[in-house]
Amino acid sequence: xxxxxxxxxxxxxxxxxxxxxxxxxxxxxxxxxxxxxxxxxxxxxxxxxxxxxxxxxxxxxxxxxxxxxxxxxxxxxxxxxxxxxxxxxxxxxxxxxxxxxxxxxxxxxxxxxxxxxxxxxxxxxxxxxxxxxxxxxxxxxxxxxxxxxxxxxxxxxxxxxxxxxxxxxxxxxxxxxxxxxxxxxxxxxxxxxxxxxxxxxxxxxxxxxxxxxxxxxxxxxxxxxxxxxxxxxxxxxxxxxxxxxxxxxxxxxxxxxxxxxxxxxxxxxxxxxxxxxxxxxxxxxxxxxxxxxxxxxxxxxxxxxxxxxxxxxxxxxxxxxxxxxxxxxxxxxxxxxxxxxxxxxxxxxxxxxxxxxxxxxxxxxxxxxxxxxxxxxxxxxxxxxxxxxxxxxxxxxxxxxxxxxxxxxxxxxxxxxxxxxxxxxxxxxxxxxxxxxxxxxxxxxxxxxxxxxxxxxxxxxxxx
Numbered sequence: 001x002x003x004x005x006x007x008x009x010x011x012x013x014x015x016x017x018x019x020x021x022x023x024x025x026x027x028x029x030x031x032x033x034x035x036x037x038x039x040x041x042x043x044x045x046x047x048x049x050x051x052x053x054x055x056x057x058x059x060x061x062x063x064x065x066x067x068x069x070x071x072x073x074x075x076x077x078x079x080x081x082x083x084x085x086x087x088x089x090x091x092x093x094x095x096x097x098x099x100x101x102x103x104x105x106x107x108x109x110x111x112x113x114x115x116x117x118x119x120x121x122x123x124x125x126x127x128x129x130x131x132x133x134x135x136x137x138x139x140x141x142x143x144x145x146x147x148x149x150x151x152x153x154x155x156x157x158x159x160x161x162x163x164x165x166x167x168x169x170x171x172x173x174x175x176x177x178x179x180x181x182x183x184x185x186x187x188x189x190x191x192x193x194x195x196x197x198x199x200x201x202x203x204x205x206x207x208x209x210x211x212x213x214x215x216x217x218x219x220x221x222x223x224x225x226x227x228x229x230x231x232x233x234x235x236x237x238x239x240x241x242x243x244x245x246x247x248x249x250x251x252x253x254x255x256x257x258x259x260x261x262x263x264x265x266x267x268x269x270x271x272x273x274x275x276x277x278x279x280x281x282x283x284x285x286x287x288x289x290x291x292x293x294x295x296x297x298x299x300x301x302x303x304x305x306x307x308x309x310x311x312x313x314x315x316x317x318x319x320x321x322x323x324x325x326x327x328x329x330x331x332x333x334x335x336x337x338x339x340x341x342x343x344x345x346x347x348x349x350x351x352x353x354x355x356x357x358x359x360x361x362x363x364x365x366x367x368x369x370x371x372x373x374x375x376x377x378x379x380x381x382x383x384x385x386x387x388x389x390x391x392x393x394x395x396x397x398x399x400x401x402x403x404x405x406x407x408x409x410x411x412x413x414x415x416x417x418x419x420x421x422x423x424x425x426x427x428x429x430x431x432x433x434x435x436x437x438x439x440x441x442x443x444x445x446x447x448x449x450x451x452x453x454x455x456x457x458x459x460x461x462x463x464x
Contacts, residue, residue, distance in 0.1 A: 003065050008197070024053070068170065107181055236257070284322075328341040348365070419450050
């Protein structure tokens with residue numbers, strides 16, 4: 001395989017390696033080429049420095065990845081121990097668990113309901129090595145991110161998260177902590193680090209996404225579709241009730257799940273009926289398919305799922321709706337539809353052809369017919385008066401399609417509350433002697449009888 005190395009942030013050069021090549025062997029190959037000692041080199045990829053004993057495969061370095069190698073940086077980078085003692089949610093890590101690679105971190109696997117105060121031990125029911133539910137993709141591997149690739153694929157594809165220094169735009173920044181939620185990567189300046197480039201003092205991390213379906217250059221970035229995720233919990237689609245992957249999870253209180261095919265049908269159906277919602281801040285968008293309040297899709301690139309033709313219609317209708325919201329009118333001539341902004345009290349509207357867009361049709365603002373004197377005809381009053389019929393969803397299917405339901409069941413099944421502070425704690429093997437990991441608690445108790453740890457517990461069921 002080939003990896004591209006940027007040595008001291010210079011132009012990259014290819015290095016031929018095997019997937020089981022160690023990081024130290026990569027350093028030696030670069031050291032020979034650059035004529036520098038290998039022990040002075042540090043390899044940085046996806047926001048962290050890579051240890052010598054790791055292999056390229058361990059580090060999630062796929063074919064034609066770009067790695068940064070710096071020589072003898074004169075900076076006091078963050079101590080490794082400070083990073084390891086807390087996980088991304090500021091919860092103590094389980095012993096023996098390595099830092100999660102930025103390329104594998106999953107911002108959608110928050111297993112807690114939105115109203116939960118948090119778990120003392122992070123639950124993780126996702127087996128990244130297992131095959132995800134049946135999908136249209138040929139790949140059975142677990143994908144943390146999905147993007148819309150505009151440059152090459154023109155489709156929704158698995159994505160990869162990358163980070164760079166906001167100051168020098170180089171991937172030589174090592175993170176102080178990993179991202180724990182979508183806001184960490186979508187909202188600027190939330191996470192800091194240390195840029196290891198010798199001539200840069202940058203401390204702010206800048207995250208971006210690339211398409212994971214093909215090799216990409218530094219300039220080929222893609223838009224993250226944060227509502228789309230691998231269906232790791234095997235939740236059924238709210239519309240077709242099939243268990244498919246990937247799925248789109250609406251930002252409603254119930255986190256309803258819909259497969260991408262049904263989302264396409266839902267969107268096109270409401271687009272045909274012009275039932276999209278025009279939000280003054282978000283734009284032309286759709287709410288949860290079940291009609292949940294406060295559930296409009298905020299990242300409008302999700303409608304790229306509709307395909308090029310339907311997405312162009314979506315943009316056109318969105319522009320027209322914007323004109324209407326501003327108090328304007330649309331020319332009723334078939335094939336024209338020009339947006340016009342006449343004076344509020346003007347009834348006689350002229351679609352001026354001088355602009356190069358208008359057709360010259362003169363029409364009545366009220367009835368959209370050819371302009372006339374007197375009152376408008378009542379024949380058209382009832383047209384469009386029927387109540388809009390929403391996209392119907394089966395109530396039982398809506399209950400089964402809640403993303404968080406699996407989380408609540410997991411918490412009930414795998415955790416018990418600390419008898420002192422009542423924070424739910426997961427028991428991951430071992431004996432019955434539990435110690436609450438909350439720093440302000442540290443209560444020692446028995447998993448079996450939920451009492452303070454005592455000699456009876458020690459003698460009767462310590463290792464049950």
